[in-house]
Amino acid sequence: MKLIIATQTSLALPLIQDLYARQQLAAVWLYDVTGEDSRQLAAQCAMLGIGVQVMDPEKPEALLQHQSVQQADAIVSCYLSFLFPPAMVQALQGKLLNIHASDLPQWRGADPLFWQIGEGAESGCLTLHQIAEQADTGDILYQQMFNIHPYDTHQSLNISLSQYMPLFIGQWLSAGGMDCKPQPQRKFQSEDKPAPRPDINSTGINWQQQGSLDIFHLTRACNPQLGGAAFSFNQDVLYLLEATPVEHPRYGLAAGTIVHIGEPEGLLVACHDGVLRLDIIYLAAGIFSGLRFAERYQLQVGQSFDSYPITKREKLDGRNNSQYNELCR
Incomplete structure (x- = not known):
């Protein structure tokens, strides 16, 4: 054959x-x-x-x-x-x-x-x-x-x-x-799920709706061909390449809020069901560990990341623009 x-x-x-x-x-x-x-x-x-x-x-x-x-x-x-x-x-x-x-x-x-x-x-x-x-x-x-x-x-x-x-x-x-005898596919059921090419809505992080495991799996799915799972800070787009759910107090903070920055835990963010460590972040300026990103751009506990896509104003793509003025202050 x-x-x-x-x-x-x-x-x-x-x-x-x-x-x-x-x-x-x-x-x-x-x-x-x-x-x-x-x-x-x-x-x-x-x-x-x-x-x-x-x-x-x-x-x-x-x-x-x-x-x-x-x-x-x-x-x-x-x-x-x-x-x-x-x-x-x-x-x-x-x-x-x-x-x-x-x-x-x-x-x-x-x-x-x-x-x-x-x-x-x-x-x-x-x-x-x-x-x-x-x-x-x-x-x-x-x-x-x-x-x-x-x-x-x-x-x-x-x-x-x-x-x-x-x-x-x-x-x-x-x-x-x-x-081999061809077998017809079973009839498509309502519970069967489609698999279209991912778009901006399927690759973005929604801190309010997605739990720590959801975001963990999304980063794996987006790594590397989609550049990471997208989220935003001060209207600028960041890409999460790796994250890990961890055991750590949430202190009652809203999902997307930074709960800890420092060694050895790293950059920890509250989710509605627990806490997520942001391990690797990609942006126009380079690829950073979560902790180094937080220290480089002087993030503080209590600050919040936003979901993506951005809806407040025109969407920005961190891989194609250099508008990081807010981060660099």
């Missing part, structure tokens, strides 16, 4: 190398060739002598012709944001597959790992399914559970799954590969 791997990132390289070594790789379809990661993957493929076909959304017929020439049994999409046009889905019906990191139909969407980490999930599921005209709705061919470490970030989990992918596809091939 010969497979084409369709991707846009070097996270797919372990799978590509494994199939190549087993002489089961027909070619690689590469999307977004202007990106640095895509260029690095193309260079790796060139070193191995693996044929690469650039995916042009305006020329699906070129991909169909390439699949026919390569006589590939299936195209497996992984780590790919490209949505195949309906004409391709119909022409390659049953041969166009995708690896999705959730137990479909739960967490359908562009970023299932973000939402699972953000909810504190301890495990997930890789699903190999046929691509249908509606995203993430095709029949299921194979599934395997995976563990989520309590300290996994979005990127560390992606890397772990990247390294597990060869075994996952190898097990599917051993189970019959394309001869």
Whole structure:
């Protein structure tokens, strides 16, 4: 059996190398060739002598012709944001597959790992399914559970799954590969959750609504590709890359209020259900430990951080502006 791997990132390289070594790789379809990661993957493929076909959304017929020439049994999409046009889905019906990191139909969407980490999930599921005209709705061919470490970030989990992918596809091939009987997904239920691409509302900290564990998991989900979970101080945006719930008195302070600054505890902030240590904070001026940030900008116990998005005036992005006058006083 010969497979084409369709991707846009070097996270797919372990799978590509494994199939190549087993002489089961027909070619690689590469999307977004202007990106640095895509260029690095193309260079790796060139070193191995693996044929690469650039995916042009305006020329699906070129991909169909390439699949026919390569006589590939299936195209497996992984780590790919490209949505195949309906004409391709119909022409390659049953041969166009995708690896999705959730137990479909739960967490359908562009970023299932973000939402699972953000909810504190301890495990997930890789699903190999046929691509249908509606995203993430095709029949299921194979599934395997995976563990989520309590300290996994979005990127560390992606890397772990990247390294597990060869075994996952190898097990599917051993189970019959394309001869595996497709199973229709169960009907989508009201309790099933979507997994859209995170936006400003899903990556911001709401001190009044989120507890210490909620914020802990959100920082993991936002680290590093989203720059951290956003919150604000004096209308300026800060990004929390790491935080830890700790045992410490709240003193009855409102959520978002600083309850302690100093060694060895660090920068501690009240939540409605406990206390959170702000471990690593990112802003335009650099990356600081919570304690060094508090000392550098002379924060005081009793001061409060604000939720994000900012609603009082025009939103500011700390990664793209230098308006930190209030902090620097």
